Amino acid sequence: MAVVAIVGRPNVGKSTLFNRLCRKRHALVDDLPGVTRDRLSASIEYGNRRFLLMDTGGFTDPDAGTFAEETRRQVLLALEEADAVIFLADARTGLHPGDQELVGLLRKSQKPVFYAVNKVDGREQEKHIAEFYALGVEKIYPLSAAHGLGVYDLMDDVTASLPPAWEDDAQDENPEIRVAVVGRPNTGKSTLVNALLGEERVIVSPVPGTTRDAVDTPVEVQGRRFLLIDTAGIRRKGRTRQKLEKISVIKALESIDRSHVVILMVDALEGVTDQDLHIGGYVQERGRGCLIAVNKWDAMPKEPRTVRRFLEDVRERFRFLPHAPIVTMSALQKKRVSRVFPMVWEIFDQFNKRVTTGMVNRVLVNVTAKHEPPLVSGRRLKFYYATQASTRPPTFVLFCNEPQKIHFSYERFLTNQFREAFGMDKTPVRLVFRERSRRNDESR
Ligand SMILES: Nc1nc2c(ncn2[C@@H]2O[C@H](COP(=O)(O)OP(=O)(O)OP(=O)(O)O)[C@@H](O)[C@H]2O)c(=O)[nH]1
Numbered sequence: 001m002a003v004v005a006i007v008g009r010p011n012v013g014k015s016t017l018f019n020r021l022c023r024k025r026h027a028l029v030d031d032l033p034g035v036t037r038d039r040l041s042a043s044i045e046y047g048n049r050r051f052l053l054m055d056t057g058g059f060t061d062p063d064a065g066t067f068a069e070e071t072r073r074q075v076l077l078a079l080e081e082a083d084a085v086i087f088l089a090d091a092r093t094g095l096h097p098g099d100q101e102l103v104g105l106l107r108k109s110q111k112p113v114f115y116a117v118n119k120v121d122g123r124e125q126e127k128h129i130a131e132f133y134a135l136g137v138e139k140i141y142p143l144s145a146a147h148g149l150g151v152y153d154l155m156d157d158v159t160a161s162l163p164p165a166w167e168d169d170a171q172d173e174n175p176e177i178r179v180a181v182v183g184r185p186n187t188g189k190s191t192l193v194n195a196l197l198g199e200e201r202v203i204v205s206p207v208p209g210t211t212r213d214a215v216d217t218p219v220e221v222q223g224r225r226f227l228l229i230d231t232a233g234i235r236r237k238g239r240t241r242q243k244l245e246k247i248s249v250i251k252a253l254e255s256i257d258r259s260h261v262v263i264l265m266v267d268a269l270e271g272v273t274d275q276d277l278h279i280g281g282y283v284q285e286r287g288r289g290c291l292i293a294v295n296k297w298d299a300m301p302k303e304p305r306t307v308r309r310f311l312e313d314v315r316e317r318f319r320f321l322p323h324a325p326i327v328t329m330s331a332l333q334k335k336r337v338s339r340v341f342p343m344v345w346e347i348f349d350q351f352n353k354r355v356t357t358g359m360v361n362r363v364l365v366n367v368t369a370k371h372e373p374p375l376v377s378g379r380r381l382k383f384y385y386a387t388q389a390s391t392r393p394p395t396f397v398l399f400c401n402e403p404q405k406i407h408f409s410y411e412r413f414l415t416n417q418f419r420e421a422f423g424m425d426k427t428p429v430r431l432v433f434r435e436r437s438r439r440n441d442e443s444r
């Protein structure tokens with residue numbers, strides 16, 4: 001199993017980050033007997049990667065003033081054992097000579113190191129981030145371990161750098177596809193789930209006050225296994241509309257976290273609302289597959305021009321989810337409901353797809369030959385090598401000379417080219433840019 005170590009001076013918040021990552025909502029702590037799990041290490045799962053997270057803190061005396069020998073020893077040990085290292089500094093105390101010394105040690109290593117500055121709880125601390133660039137590192141992740149800010153960004157990149165987890169079920173011939181049906185209250189989620197299941201199996205609990213949160217229903221369709229994660233049925237007596245909206249969003253976010261593909265239900269009669277976009281934004285952030293289901297189509301006026309305009313508007317408003325197919329349906333009349341499962345598995349197959357390193361590099365060479373990468377600060381952007389680091393969603397690591405200066409428009413261009421070349425038009429695709437020094441380049 002891959003090992004990720006958190007290092008840093010005393011009191012920068014290593015344990016706080018460690019504990020946050022071990023928390024259930026972000027990571028599943030392995031509670032099987034026999035698996036090491038003490039204060040210092042835990043087997044955790046994040047974004048379909050399982051790895052051992054090491055917290056190296058807790059030994060040194062925070063009042064020791066000078067840079068403790070103990071911390072140095074721990075960093076060297078972490079470098080030996082870990083596949084990736086998270087270096088943590090403290091925005092509240094600012095750049096400290098001890099940080100310089102640690103970074104000096106980390107630099108000598110060939111392992112991927114992620115430099116994070118913790119305790120960035122608000123605007124005030126944001127101002128201090130700049131001084132950490134004096135450490136000469138390519139990218140800094142601002143974090144608030146205590147509040148959970150920035151943690152996803154950091155961990156997405158950390159997990160992408162890890163060697164593929166061959167033990168995950170990505171290799172399973174028939175993996176279970178976890179599908180979340182989410183949307184605002186009254187969009188027709190229960191009606192769709194019932195229609196999909198072909199019977200009235202999803203019923204609101206008849207016992208008043210019974211908590212009925214997400215209900216997971218396993219289904220098999222043409223030999224493919226699905227798990228429907230349903231968030232309907234949160235409507236209970238005494239809840240105002242406003243409160244309902246709020247709860248439904250929170251529930252939606254939880255279901256999205258647990259899913260591979262999200263069916264985002266939109267009410268055609270109401271059009272796309274800010275809440276819909278909020279949920280969609282989260283789907284995008286978490287990198288899940290997505291199908292946008294525009295429901296209650298039976299009740300829409302069928303004037304062709306209106307229809308076309310309506311659909312263009314949906315596409316435009318969800319432009320941050322360009323890979324999400326849009327399907328109009330009537331869950332109530334079971335119109336086009338039969339398309340849902342086939343579309344979901346097509347999305348999942350792309351979401352779960354792995355291409356060979358040879359193929360990735362052939363495409364990279366072709367694309368960069370056809371469209372020369374731009375100049376950045378007078379230097380030609382140069383790509384050396386790329387590989388698919390993970391699936392769910394497909395994530396590619398590209399080694400290049402100026403990773404921190406790649407413009408988002410070139411990144412989007414590359415993403416689109418990869419999507420097209422690899423048959424990944426219906427899944428999110430992530431690119432991670434890493435620096436490879438010229439020295440390494442010449443020794444190859
Ligand atoms: N304001 C703020 N405080 C934080 C944050 N993260 C951690 N802290 C606080 O910083 C202090 C140190 O946190 P720890 O997690 O114990 O730090 P550590 O690096 O593990 O310390 P050692 O075990 O001594 O190495 C605690 O009082 C935390 O509550 C944060 O994001 N914001």
Ligand SMILES: Nc1nc2c(ncn2[C@@H]2O[C@H](COP(=O)(O)OP(=O)(O)OP(=O)(O)O)[C@@H](O)[C@H]2O)c(=O)[nH]1
Nearest residue numbers: 185186187188189190191232233296299330331332
């Ligand atoms: N005209 C029309 N009405 C629909 C359709 N689908 C659902 N409805 C109606 O919309 C209302 C809400 O449907 P539900 O399935 O309970 O919606 P939900 O999203 O599960 O609602 P919550 O449980 O509040 O989250 C019901 O009155 C349904 O009959 C449809 O395709 N067309």
